[in-house]
Amino acid sequence: MSADVTLVNLNMLFVRYVDRAEREIHLPLGPLYVAAALERAGLEVDFRDYQSCDARELLSEASIGGFLEGAADILFVSCMANLLPFTVLALRRYRAANPDAFIALGGVGPASIERPLLEAFPWIDAIAVGEGERTSVALARAVKEARKSGSNPIDLSAVPGIVWRRGGEIVSNPRPPRIEQLDGEPLPAWHLLDLSRYRGMNMISSRGCPYPCTFCSVAPIWGRRPLLRSADSIAAEMASLHELCGAELFLFQDEYFVSSAARVKEVCRAIRGLGFPARWKAFGRIDLTDPATMQEMAEAGCVEIRYGVESGCAEVLSRTRKGFTPEQALDVLSLAVGIFPGVDAFYMWGFPFEDRGQFQQTLLHMIAARAMGVRILPSLLALLPQTTIYEELKGSARLEFCPELFPEYMLTGCEVCDGGRMRIADEHCEVYDLVASHPELFPGFFHVDVEHNILPKYRLLQKFGFYSSEGRTELLGSDIDCCGAHSP
Amino acid sequence: MRRAVPVSELPVGIEQLLTIAALDAAFLEHVAADPVAAAAARGIRLDEAEVALLRNATPALLRQMAERLVVPKTIGRGTFMKAVAASIVAMVTGKAFLLCSGCTGADTFESEGGTGRQQWVTYDGHTCYLYVPKQVDADASMPAPIMVALHGEGETCLSNVQRWAQTADNYGFILLSVNWTEEATSDAGVDKLVQALASLATMGLEGRMPSGRFLCSRGTATPLAYRSGLVVHPLAWDGVVMLGGVPDGDWVNQPAQASEGISDDPPAVYYVSGDADPDFQQAKACVARLNELDVVCGHQIVSGETSAAILEFASIWLWLVQHKR
Ligand code: B12
Ligand code: SF4
8 A cells, every 4th residue: 555645854954065965864853753643643654855865966856856756645845945946846847747646845944935835836735834743644634535535626724734725715724733742742753764874863852942033933933932841751762762773962953952950950860861871962042051051961961062142242132132142152152161072153144234343243252252162153144034034124125146155044955165155057057046036935045235244244254264265175163963043 | 064264374363362361361451451452562463354353342342252261171172173273283383473272272182080170370470270189179288299290292281181180189299281382482481481480399389388399391391391400490399200302402422511501419300202202312312311420310111102102190100209309
């Protein structure tokens, strides 16, 4: 019997340099949770992780076409904003070959632009909004039922949390309530993968972040409402991964791991109780990690903490509603360096309102933090559609497309990074043509005022070694397992 | 994904400025008041972009940045082989700017053993890293032996802590690792340093009298230790340890000249050489000469290079204590 649903993961890390491609295969948590929910509901899932596709030219329509061959007639796809244009084109081709398939998108990529996406790309049938466990099950069941009963068009009005087409009309269904008891959910469906191929053992201890940072695309996705798992269920998940594939290094990918000192203490207690020497990495927040909490984390095996520092300028931090000061950040980073073997700091630059002096303060902050031993991860502001900052700029600011200089959040893997310059091969031009013609759908690829806002700042960052430049290509802090939840 | 530039090309004036300010309170004030003038006073070259960044910063922020550079206790510091710190190391070996890389944490080892108090301190204008074992720290009125240590090229003050911390914990002595590379760039600088080493040893630390005074050098610091311990201030020391390196002079061909000035009453010397050290023949000749001159000298020859040898620091310490004058 063929599967009920094919679920495809296109969340992946893939960067191409002139001489090589860097890939790092991470557990695709979101899709794995969705798969687990589908299976629990008795649906058979054909899980396909594009991260494990061995095609040489990964981002070609032919490769993804081949990868999707033989998929079930309900196709669910998950992607981030960077691969959204590629995904859309791949699905067009898939639709042409499979006119009867039901195609739905989910994940963070399409978040908040579900309606315009459906308007622009008629080959997509529905887009899931937010948390996927309840929605995916209801959607798959409804489509399956409709197929069985031969009803056409399919009525999806009872499926919570989707935007879909009813005839020529696009309809938004109310979202299902958030899952309050995360412990009651099944663990990610690891058995659908060959775990031995995965390097990044991703986990989450919570869902959602309550802070209002205006450039952030993560918090809005969860409605800025955090829900936490219990310490014991987190430890149990680590134990299961250890048992299944010997994992000893875990990457907590949730942005609210350090929600409170008491909770961190609980989690650390549970981790210390594991029967093996677990090491792990987690995100911190400057104003939530006191020395005792940090010490607790380090003693429980936390080998790296990652902070979203974002700016070294008090006005910028205040305007983006970050909630702490540059001085606090310096204090905490310095303490953290003495406690953790690794400390990362994300800095965001390229805010349209950030003047030269404000940017210089950030640069100096980065230099001081680097001198302390912090690994600096700069990110060019990506105007992702979920962010408050984009909402504010939309309509008033002119968006400029500059494929030479995409924000790192938007790197797709089609670009070739060559000593600080970005090049795009002809075969990928279609993706970028699509992007260029749809700033309202893919604003993350665009900038505000490249000449005066972006380039001068970029050159300074290059000068101080935070980005490569022509003729200077030495790797520094080359770990690629990072993905800043605290940046857009 | 994150790429950057070869460190040698980076403007590092700001890091140098902050690092020195972190270690020198008077300089810190100068930096806070006028960072550009402070840099000029220390011969630190600032690029024009660096000048702009510094001029744009408030005194309070600069002060905080420098103060936060010194990390109180290192855990797994080895992972921070930082580009910038490495660039400072590179400069240590060159002439441009001399600063102990340890001050900025460029060391590549994990700080092992050693549960004592450790901190950067400044004595008489000299930057040092202090290690005080717990039991010694517990009673400030008790005299304790002190080991003044000079690291070798490419090492840092922390290297000495790695070397001696366990033994210091076991036998209860204070370790003071001196950042000497910055000062020993001229003959006058060396003289001043030699003077400083002796007064450090004789005056004691933190108001505590030393019950024994030992000097240890590694590699390139050995000429300095020899000069201080055997020539200029022999009475300041109860024992000298030389881990590799050779005192200045041609010991093979002109031993008499090389040993000129050696004191009549030198402390005992424990000398380690490796049979693959580039100056091994000189080292052997030096030991032969010291023996001729009746200097109490324990010579340990290790196979391979001294820098790669695993040494028994506890035995070295016991030898020193036994042969203490
Ligand atoms: C882990 C992670 C990664 C990992 C692993 C991805 C993977 N294989 O899953 C790696 C390291 C590969 C990665 C890479 C990148 N990432 Co990332 N990553 C994350 C992170 C930290 C956690 C993701 C996660 O596991 N969440 C937990 C799960 C449970 O949530 P979820 O994935 O959203 O899934 C739920 C719902 O979305 C939904 N759902 C998901 N898929 C589907 C599908 C269907 C059909 C349905 C119905 C529902 C559904 O249901 C799930 C369960 O409720 C998030 C931030 C965050 N905290 O979410 C950023 C995040 C997803 N990453 C982001 C980005 C931009 C990137 C990069 C593209 C850029 C970069 N520089 O980091 C790179 C790739 C670069 C490149 N050139 O290749 C952004 C995406 C923004 C956006 N709007 O698209 C995020 C949100 C971070 C941010 N700062 O904004 N990332
Ligand atoms: S940037 Fe970090 S702290 Fe701010 S809302 Fe996003 S996840 Fe939360």
